[in-house]
Amino acid sequence: MTATRKEFEARLRQIGAERYHDRHPFHHLLHGGQCTPDQVRAWVINRYYYQSRIPMKDAAFLSRVEDPDLRRAWRSRIEDHDGTDRNEGGIRRWLRLAQAVGLDPDYVASAQGVLPATRFAVDAYVRFVQEKPLLEAVAASLTELFAPKIHAQRIEGLLAHYDFADDSSLSYFRNRLSEAPKDVAFGLKWVLDHADTAEKQDAAAAALIFKTDVLWAQLDALHAAYVDPARIPPGGWLPGEGLLARGAA
Incomplete structure (x- = not known):
């Protein structure tokens, strides 16, 4: 039976409550100041791949x-990530x-x-959006419903625990506090308007759910590569690689 608009929105929000990646142990370590500098760097490198593919998606x-x-x-959304003449963009x-x-x-x-x-997870998300019906592609973006909470937690945790954290280094997250609600307000309304049968x-x-799995x-x-069991697979970043020359930061 087709749920009411209110019931269906509650169903979507419950998915986030149960499955969003703010519940992951790695984020608990990161936000609690328990990550080593190399674990933070590994997170930055890998999360960049996701960020860089969002405008492509x-x-x-x-x-x-x-x-x-x-x-x-x-x-x-593309301009928010790639930037414009007046907005440097999330990737920068x-x-x-x-x-x-x-x-x-x-x-x-x-x-x-x-x-x-x-790579597999992020590339799968890009293919999902390329191939699935528009309703499913838009619905997958609704993890933005839950993003402002994790960005606020991240800003607070990083500022409290890491020397690198300041207004400049955390500007990505501060900007998303205003960008994500705008995007999700449109996306949520669009999904609620178009998911007009039980099947949809x-x-x-x-x-x-697929998108929460990707994240x-x-x-x-x-966590497996850099925390426990700390087994870095072939091709993964090795601590010491790709660092700035001393004094260049």
Whole structure:
């Protein structure tokens, strides 16, 4: 039976409550100041791969959209990440974080050292958006419903525990506190408007679960490679690689 709009929104929010990656042990370590400098660097390197593919994912989405109103609303997401003449964009802000933790931004931008599981998870998300119905592609983006909470926790935790943390290095997260609610307000309304049968609601919920799996899998890979059992797979970043020359930060 088709759920009411209110019931379906509650179902989507419950997915986040149970499955969003703010519950992952790696984030508890990171936000609690328990990560070593190299564990923080590994997180920055691997998360960059995800950040860099978001505008590619959104461009693939736009290429399939025939409705100009939807295209117009969605394209700001690319500008938020890639930047404009007046907005440096999230990717540049993330590379500033990379520099703050002692990494060479060019090394990070090259995507060298990204864990194989990170590549598989992120690339799977891009393919999902390229291939699935638009409703499922939009629904997968609704992890943004839960993002402001984790960004606020991250800002507080990093400022409290790490010397590199300041307004400049954490500007990516501060900007997302205002960007994500704008995006999710549109995306949530669009999903609620278009998931008008039980089958579509099930598909949209499954898409959101898939996206939470993508985010969780990336942290599983980080935890296994750099925390426990600390077994770095072939191709993964090795501590000491890609660092800034001394005094260049």
